[in-house]
Amino acid sequence: MTTAQTVKSATATSECDMRGKMGQFFEFTVSAGNHMTPGETGNKNGTIVAGRDLSLSFGGIKALSNVDFQVRRGEIVSIIGPNGAGKTCLVNCITGYYRPQKGTITYDGRDITGLPSYRIARLGISRTFQNPSLYPHMTAFDNLMLARYMHTRTTLLEAMLFFGRSRREEIEGRSFVESIISFARIPDLRNRTVATMSYGQRKLVEIARALAMEPRIIFLDEPMSGLDEVMKELVAELIISIRNQGITVVLVEHDMQVVMGLSNSVIVLDFGQKIAEGSPDDVCRNSQVTAAYIGGVVADRSC
């Protein structure tokens, strides 16, 4: 079974599977204001993140030129393009790591251009990095607990005394992290130190950590790179489960099978410019896109 086929069948079965495992996670998505029940993957009503005329330069190098794009709520969107096209730069701009010289980024209609990255994280936008950025000397569980930071309110004084609210929030946080661990299906990694994990396992844990922040939209930077077929299927299933929770997913990816199989919408970048945006089929047929990829991967059986 190819990844594309797995993914298509997973879409059908995963909703039922996931419903059983939800627990707190299910409750949170309702309370997060998404008003999505698992299974409702159909048409979305609005744009969650949009960029207008984004330009970013480093010295003389134009990383992004006048990029417009739109991400609709509840969709899986992929950003593709040859190496150096500016995909990670775009994600970095949205998540506050780079500041575009020109253009605006809106989130739920609100302008977030230029906000520092920790503010953007607190608004409900979380992300993973190309190179897993977990803390190697901690266990997966502790790494996930880190993500609960912005959802707790304990002050310094309370922390030093550690009873009452401080203790309670810690315990609540731990319960929540457990539910994420079972959602991401990584219970065997719970107590393992990250340094002892394989590359694929680290990627899973990093996605889980991004989820533990209770985001409304999650940016995954090359989640499939460097993984074997088995792990790719696991990650693909996870991505679909995430979407089924009502969380919008934006992928930066190179693997065309995954992109075409999973995405509702695809954005194509080349040399810092957006050259196409639309459904996977539309993008496949776009001659500019084919040209950018030198007629290689895109022209194969996945289209």
Place this chain on the structure above:
Amino acid sequence: MRTRGKIKRDYGRELAVVRTRTHWFILGVFLIFLGILPTILTATDNNSWLTWLNFTLITIIAVLGLNITTGMAGQVSLGHAAFIMVGGYTLGILTTKMDWPFWLALPAGGIITAAAGLVVGAPSVRLRGFYLAIATLAFLFVAQFIIKHLDITNGIHGLIGIPAPAIGGFKIDTDLKWYYLILLLAIGGVISSVNLTRSRLGRAFSAIRDNDITAPSMGINVYLTKVTAFFIGSLYAGIAGGLGASYLSVIRVDQFTVFDSIWYLGMVIIGGAGSTAGTVMGVLFLRLISQCLHIVSMGSWLPSLGAGFWTSINYAIYGATIITFVSFQPYGLIAIWRKWQAQYKRWPFG
């Protein structure tokens, strides 16, 4: 071999420091031991060990602060001696020149030193690695310079006659009474430090220590957290400084040198950066070396070599200890302890 470890049935258990009834028992015994310790130490009619213990406890409070700033949050500070100095001088000035009672002056000293920590931290934490260390060192020298040249601090002569704390008629004027006061504060320091480690702020500290570029992606305000690390560290230092000044009843600039800052850093590293228990071990370790040297120097079978000689030997051994640990066991005494613990648990399979 009995079964190792209890199964933790709820998160409260998992979080707790004192987990089983055996642990509570050991803790109780330990506290009783601490209570009768001074009687043991003064059995030979010699106060030197009790004085040493009092100073060691004060040093523990101070270095716990540095452990938070440098060990937990990764902000290397070579200026810690300056904060202790500020704490001591603040208490000294408040009690001798403004007639504040000790009980008011001590917390005030702590808060003012914490404010100094903000002043130093706010511009410095934008720097990284060595630059931060040098900046804190520079602040140490500037602080020394300022105190040497102010009138209110009596310049290089320092303050004398700092009064001991008193409640009504009850005055804390013996080493024994000081011991209980200092011990109380030290225990408070240890407890709050341990609590900090397992709280949300402690986690944020670890996050910025290990990777402060990806920490913001989790909603952590890196700048504010780093400054908070300095704030807390200086708070501990300020309290320790005030205690020390009152205990000695004098304070002078030359008691706080760059070497002291180095020793404090050394204690954090030798004990195990980031760990409260490690810090206590590190302080005890170096202070014990010092005390042993002191006893040897007092020995009547050695020719009188002068205080300078023994100080140099002391410094040389301290430096050599730091070099040894950094070269061979950079994770500190606490790592050695945990290794033994793990081997014990697995015995005889270990």
Place this chain on the structure above:
Amino acid sequence: MTTLLQLTLSGILVGCVFGLIAMGFVITYRSAHVFNMAYGQFAMVGAYMAWTFLGSPDSPRFPLWLGIIMTVLFAIAFGLFVERAFFRRMIGRPLFVPFMLTLGLLAVINSIVLLVWGPAPLALAQTFPKGPVGVGEITLPQEYLWSFGVAMAALIAFVFFFRNTRLGLAIRAAYDNQVAARCLGVSARLNSQIAWVISSLLATIGGILIASVQGVSPLLGELAISVLAVTMLGGLDSLVGCIAGGLVLAIGGNLASYYLNTYIQGISEVFGVLLILLVLLIRPAGLFGSKSIDRV
């Protein structure tokens, strides 16, 4: 006006010496990736050994040329020893670890010097002819001119070494990119040894030059603050910056000392420190240093 000129000229002379000394610090930072807080102590040891070989003005020991050669040999041996004993195993460790080690080394060397030679200041046997030299209305101590001359000679020698010898080329390659240099056959161990030997030599030269003016004492360790000021100003990874930083420190120090001493007593002791703070607050990378870019 002549005072200004005098202060500036003397500052230039002294500043170049500082700059040369600071290069020893920069070399270990870039080549061996060690931030050597004990550098001041290296200079101190060099100066004390020079005193051991040369003696003091009233009781000189070996003749000047022999004493200098012996001191240079000692400096080389010292650099090799330090590299082998402490820093060889630090290769590859996170940067904070050797930093901590140099702090320990600072204490150990300082204490050993105090134990062996005692805390009292000693006078170094005459290395340069003494007496003022006048040019027009400006008088400068001769030692300054001689020190400047030695510093310049050393500078030219090292530049020649780096540019015109194969070993020097290898060091420069490793200076820029250690891994690539190793791929090309430049031995990392040799590279490390050379870096420490050069550092020790420069520190020793610096220590002797300063001691010939100020005398040999434990205070020589405070050279470290000046070196830090120079490297912060010039940029931690720039050799050119060392000279620039040295000039600013020396000239600025002279001017500040002369004009501001009435307002702030003892400004000269704290000038270097204030300069460090100023640089760190405004432009931590220094004038010629490279800013690091964090790529996510």
